[in-house]
Amino acid sequence: MNEVLARIQELEEALDDPSDTWGRLREAWKRAEDEADPKMAEIVRQARRMHPVLRDLEKRIRRxxxxxxxxxxxxxxxxxxxxxxxxxxxxxxxxxxxxxxxxxxxxxxxxxxxFDTLENRVLHAYARLATDAAREWIREHPRAKSSTRYAQVDGFRKSCRTLARFLSDLGVRVASAGITPNYVLMQDRSYREMHNSWLRLLLRRKIEDDLWAWQAETWTDFAVLAIILAIDELDEAELVAQSPISWNAEAVGGRWFEQDRPIAVFWLRETNRIVEVQSRPQKPGALLVAARAHVALRISTPNRAEMPRRVAVWTPHAMRRIPLEESASEAARLLQLIQPLAQMEVLRHGLIITPARGCAQAANAAEGKAQVTAIALGPFGADLAEGFEAVRGFVQGEIYEAAE
Incomplete structure (x- = not known):
């Protein structure tokens, strides 16, 4: 789940360039397929941003x-x-x-x-906490010693350790969590940025607790991003509409970003198809409600009288690997049972995306006209590469089958 969270948090950096959000995210996920390229984390961002800030504070430490x-x-x-x-x-x-x-x-x-002022106590506490967080991150990525991120975090760890020793020699005590910031922590730019970074590191444990409590919601967002990237890879796909994505400073109910519906709309220029990625739609319709799916693809053709097609997407998350064949068969039977409800749209196909748990795999099942594909997808390494390839194949098959 930490790797799933890392893939989702890479969206925050991708949002810096709204014109190429999905291209930047796809590049980040591509790097994640190589286990020697370590994951993005809060300490990695701070290693990039806080190095000059700490050097500035060390030169003019307040007394x-x-x-x-x-x-x-x-x-x-x-x-x-x-x-x-x-x-x-x-x-x-x-x-x-x-x-x-x-x-x-x-x-x-x-x-x-x-030198034993409140702002310097917070600086001492931050230096110690950042040292521990950097050491923990380095231990999690022993294969990434040749990467740039590893070098940045390791250098940041050494700088923070040296700063903590320097402050200890000056007689500066360590601030406790929950202090009320004084004027310097609120108004001095460097001290304020350091204080905010300290608070973000203190939230690490809370983030982990929230991740355990809301991991199913986090997994759903991960699956949605995988589907969007699979569509965006098509040569003829053009992103014609995208809902504003608002990144949260901390997870709210397991969700790191909020968006309107649908999250993305693609136009296939040559095929002349509109593909919408719907995540938790406000008006899912009778078929999607009966299918109990929180995500869907809506495929339609402009200037044609035919009914739009929907593909139900389930994102089950469990502590153990779920049986793909059995799950696909059950979902196919469910889709076949709800066919009499179809009035304004067609819903015959479905997709299940579930955690790979170390073994990426895909399975198919059919029941009457209903067909379901179940894919075990991982958040990094070979599980991500093989699982995402399966998602890519399913999405392309659905889009071009709809075009026949």
């Missing part, structure tokens, strides 16, 4: 002057407070030199540089 009471030589006394004066009045002697004694020192107020 304050704090008042302390110390025994000070008489010729260096500049300030005394009430407690110092009370101390002096209790010393034996008729004048100040006599009260200063043989050492000629009296209790006075002095100012010393102090």
């Amino acid at each position: 304050v002057l704090r008042r302390h009471r110390e025994l000070t030589p008489l010729d260096r006394v500049q300030e005394m407070d009430r407690a110092s004066m009370v101390w002096l009045s209790r010393q034996p002697g008729r004048n100040i030199p006599e009260r200063a004694g043989a050492s000629q020192r009296i209790l006075a107020t002095v100012r010393r540089e102090d």
